[in-house]
Amino acid sequence: MSTLTLRDRYLAMVRMRRFEEACLAGVADREIHGEVHLGIGQEAIAAGLLGYLTDEDALVSTHRNHLHALAKGVPMYPLMAEIFEKRTGLCGGFGGHMHIFDLPRRFSTTGIVGSTLPVALGHAYAARLSGRASVAVGVTGDGGANAGGFHESLNIAGSLRLPLVVLIENNEWAISVPFEESTATATLAERAVSYRAWGKRVDGLDVLAVASAFGEAVDYARSGLGPAVLEATCYRFRGHYEGDPDMYRPAGDRDARRRDRDPLLITRESVVVEGGADPVSLAQEEQAIADEVDTVLAAVRRDLMPDGMQARDHVFTRGTAR
């Protein structure tokens, strides 16, 4: 079990929210010139992962990956620089926001929905081959859970008892298609039985509930019993991507949920009311986090884009394609 407190997790959520807001500023100013998918409203899930994984463990994330990167310990500066397509980014500006790779921390992403779990399965198989007691976390959404790789990967993990943890962020919407309309079962966690896997559904707005369940899932997989499926329910606060007109969801419901069910506000209230935190010192810590993110944003904004003459580099390790 992790030793992190509720306050620790709350402050991590604040850092995640401020990070996403910095990215929003980059979209508004057209510094990020591609599409961007933000995880605002889903911070309690990422913050629930904290404390259970080391650099030996892998995490493979999706197109909506910033919060998972931060949870895996990817440093904020090169992460934001990559999202802003700068030469100081993790991938030198060749990857962009959907293609974040931090090899020493075993963190990677893919922009193709449904393609995370096969890659995570490879990390889990590496644990088997090398005899390490590490786990591999593959993240998917409720939409990606309907792609074939979900079944193929979990079936292999179940049959070989590989340490694969499947984290499903069920935010109810696969772009414009609602969960109930696209999924045969009432939950995704109940699919676990098909793969001889551990399975649980948890409230993804409740950071402590996520942390507790994720700890169980990781322990189960790490102990060699096989894969685990953790479904965390949440709500996508913004459009699928920044700029999505988002006319397909009932606006009244969306506005009410963003107002009344914001995990950041829910968790802050718990920290103050149940945790007895001093509001003044908490506000100071929140401000310090905001300052940290602002400092990184300002520095990233000053950085250069990669040299255009490098556009043909890196296709092969040696020689050229033509």
Next chain:
Amino acid sequence: MSIASEAAVRNVNVSQCVAEAINLEMDRDASVVMLGEDIGRSGGVFGTTRGLQRQFGPDRVRDTPISEMAFTGMAVGLAMEGYRPIVEIMFVDFIGVCLEQVYNAAAKIPYMTGGAVKMPIVFKTAGGCIGSAAQHSQCLWGLFAHLPGMRIVVPSSPYDYKGMMAAAIDSDDPVVFIEHKGLLLRKAGSFAHGREVPRERYLAALDRAAVLRPGSDVTLVTLSLTVGESLAAAAVLADEGISVEVIDLRSVVPLDFDTICASVAKTGRLLVVDEDYLGFGLSGEIVTGAVERVGTSAVRHVLRHGVPDVPVPAALSLEQQIVPRQASIERAVRKLASRS
């Protein structure tokens, strides 16, 4: 062929050459692992992995379920962990169910990371016509070659099957290694070229074409099984007074335009023989690339002989009408050579 070199030809088939190469690489490098269907217990449906599981165990030679999307993605994860996976896609035609991890992940991750992450993966797969009709007869090297980030190699001789497989495993880049089903079970002694296969480990270059027969009238560029067919055709045509220079491409990506253009500059006539589909593919790429490099005044005549853009039919009478083989290659050369 001298008596001394005849003695050096071993009684092995091409599949055994491939298995030998993989065996030697797995033996010297513990990071080499294999994933695929029927590669372990059965040794591969064409025998290219025979004996490997018995020698290296079921973890390093993993018989997978019929889950290509998962096990191609596994190779990507394994590569990020420092392994050198070999993935077998039993028939190249099956790539449709798992191209995603091949072209969006393995092929692009080195570029998308600015060179920070290598993907030393070999995708080995069998193509080519042997009478198996539309869904088990394709070559598809042009399909892979269109997508950036993969080396595409297509050996034609026993020597290259072994040496290029070793080099593919040794490469830090993703390599698609396309075998021809019509060659895999042939004995080394039945080949006209590259029939001597050393027992020990060796690497054959992945990115160079080879001039197998010098000639002065026509440059014939081809690959895989049609290399042998073209050599046989060239021998017949020599008796008719037509001198054909036969180039074995060996590599589709990258294409060795130095070798192609040196020949075309000499002959002025370029024929591409390709068992893959004609449209939007390798033959058009070679002709265009050669013309761009040596100019229209040097390339006086070009011709493409490939599979017209139809699926491969079942009946032999139909298949013979569309798949390039010795007789049709001879006809194509005569047609090109007659142009002044």
